[in-house]
Amino acid sequence: MNTKQYFSMALKSIVMATSITAASVSFASTLTVSSPQDPGSWDPIDTFLINWASVSTNIYDGLTYRGPDLKLEPGLATSWQQLDNGTRIRFNLRQGVTFHNGEKFDASAVKFTFDRLMGDEGKKGPQRSNYAAIESVEVIDSHTVDFHLKAADPVLLTKLAGYGAMIVPPKYIQEKGEDFFNTHPVGTGPFKFVSYEPKVDIKLEAYDKHWGGAPKLSNLNYRFISEPSTAVAELQSGRVDLVIPPTIPIGMISTIEKSPELDVVTTVSPSVYALRFNTKNGITKDERVRKAMIYGVDRQAIIDSILGGQASAISSFQSPISFGNDPDMSPLPYDPAKAMQLLKAAGIKPGTKVQIDIRGNDSTFNEVTQAIASYLQIIGLNATIKPYETSVLINDIVPAGKTGEMFQQGWGGWTLDYDNTAYFMYHTGEKWNPYDSDPELDKLLESQRSLTDSKQREEILKSIANYTADRALEMPLYNLNAIFAVSKKVKGFVPVPDSRMRLNNVTIE
CATH class of the missing domain: 3.40.190.10 (Periplasmic binding protein-like II)
Known part of the structure; x- marks a missing residue:
């Protein structure tokens, strides 16, 4: 080999090495994301938390998928047909898919996922009632399943794109156990x-x-x-x-x-914020007191001064992009004189104490609550703010009915359908409704779930929004970007x- 050939081969080696190194660097790219909350479990049926979904949307697939444009598209199901007046849905499943542990995805995995969700394990978490329309899942063949519904659910296809409907590996869970799966998730x-x-x-x-x-x-x-x-x-x-x-x-x-x-x-976001009331105990058991507290807070001033144009006022506990939002509704106006009149009629003495429970790590909402406490002071209520670690407030305090007179509630409304908010906030016995029980409201909530006429459903959802506002079940605050x-x-x-x-x-x- 002469000198020229030697240097030529050496140069090629250097170029190849550089290319390999560059490719390796590209392949080794790591994105680090800051999330404000550890959900505590990665099992799809254990939580409703947005920060669970922010992570787990990358770990799991559902039968359907909803992207950034909010349009529904195929996921693990390539297509579906609604049969028998919407009480049966046939899904054609994607072939050649494997779970991360090498386990094969097929119709049996879909059946296992929903049998588990609707069974004893699902009872332990907050997801089961969201899929209550599902009566059974029938395996037609290895890549076809039929969902038999107790009644048509017009939001079910969207619900299948998230949270509890994420498909899980049967053999892995059966072999490793539920506790192990909570901290060692496997999806597709x-x-x-x-x-x-x-x-x-x-x-x-x-x-x-x-x-x-x-x-x-x-x-x-x-x-x-x-x-x-x-x-x-x-x-x-x-x-x-x-x-x-x-x-x-x-x-x-x-x-x-x-x-x-x-x-x-x-x-724009579906996320809304409110201070919900303890309607069972204390002074907020009285509807007049609840309305007084709403009249007594200038919520628009808070939006303008604290939220810097990144929020808009809401009249019910849903965003403007939620199906069921009534644009003709208006929030109760700021009227401190009316507030004090209602408090006097309810026999509430000046200086009466009220407690507001909030998430301690939410600095923006903390500032909002400080302003609310100041407004309540003006109408004669002595408001104190009690911060909790987020997981403690949402897992231990709120569901157990251990809050003060008011407590922070943020809700993602991720289905963009008011049912997904209202049912869990207001129906008797739901996790996020530890205090209230209203048979008339229960009937309204239940009646719209089986309707396939979207216009009729929308009217009932609007009536629910107006009904809950009339009862002042929460102080609606804002829709935050x-x-x-x-x-x-x-x-x-x-x-x-x-x-x-x-x-x-x-x-x-």
Whole structure:
């Protein structure tokens, strides 16, 4: 070999090595996301939390899928037909799909998933009633299933795109057990589980065999950072690439926007916020007191002064993009004189104490609540604010009926259908309704679930919104935009209204 040939081969080796190294770096791309809450379990039937869905939309697939444009499309089912006046739905299943553990996806996995959801295990979580229309799942063949319904459910196809309807692996759960599955999730989604350290992080890696193609990222890490200032500091330092709702306080937006390496991206959201009332105990048992407290708070002033244009007023506990929202409804106006008149009529003495329970890590809502407490002080109520760790408030305090007179409630309304909010907030015996029982309201809620006439359903849902407003079951506050803070190194990120982000097409420089 002469000198020229030697240097030529050496140069080729260097080029090849450089190419391999560059490809490896590209493949080794890791996106780190800051999430404000650890759901505590990764089992689809255990939670309704938005921050569960933000992670698990990447781990699991449903029979249907709803993307950032909010349109329903095929997931693990390639097509479906509604039969027998909507009381039977036939799903044709995608072939060649495997779970992350190598287990085959087929009709038996679908049946197992819904038998489990509607059985004893499902009773332990909040998801079961959302799918109450399902009577049974029948396996027709290995890639065809029929859902037999007790009555038509016009929202069911959307519900199958999220939360409790995510398809799980039968053999894995049977072999490993429920407790192990809670902390070692396995699905068919674009990313598979690597590790989970409670209240610290969950780490995922690309599942190259995903039916939709391999993700562009190789790793996807979620860090649980409840303190907004810490999350923003980590974003500024580059140790976090994306901060998801509801972390970013309105007051921090301008700080983030000043950084040339960061962006703030917002989009309309189904998320609404309210202070709900204890209608069973204390002074808020009286409807006059509840209405007085609503009249006594200038909610529009709070939106204008604290939320910086990132929210809009609501008259019922749903967003403007929710099916069932009544645009003709108006929030009760700010009228402190009317408020004091109602309190006097109810026999409430000036200085009477009321307690407001909130999530301690939600700095924006904390500021909102401080303003509300000040307004209540003006009408003669001494409001104290009691912060809780989020998981404690939503898992231990609210469902057990251990709150004060008012308590924070945020709701994603991810189906964009008021039924998904109203049924769980107001129907007797539901987890998020620890105090109230109203037979007339129960009948209204139940009556619309079996209707296939969308116009008729919409009218009933509007009547439910007006009925609950008349009874003053909560103080409706605002519909807040979904606010994301993202590094400019992140490419292909699309903000989604419901925060159910599938990040398989995202890249990072």
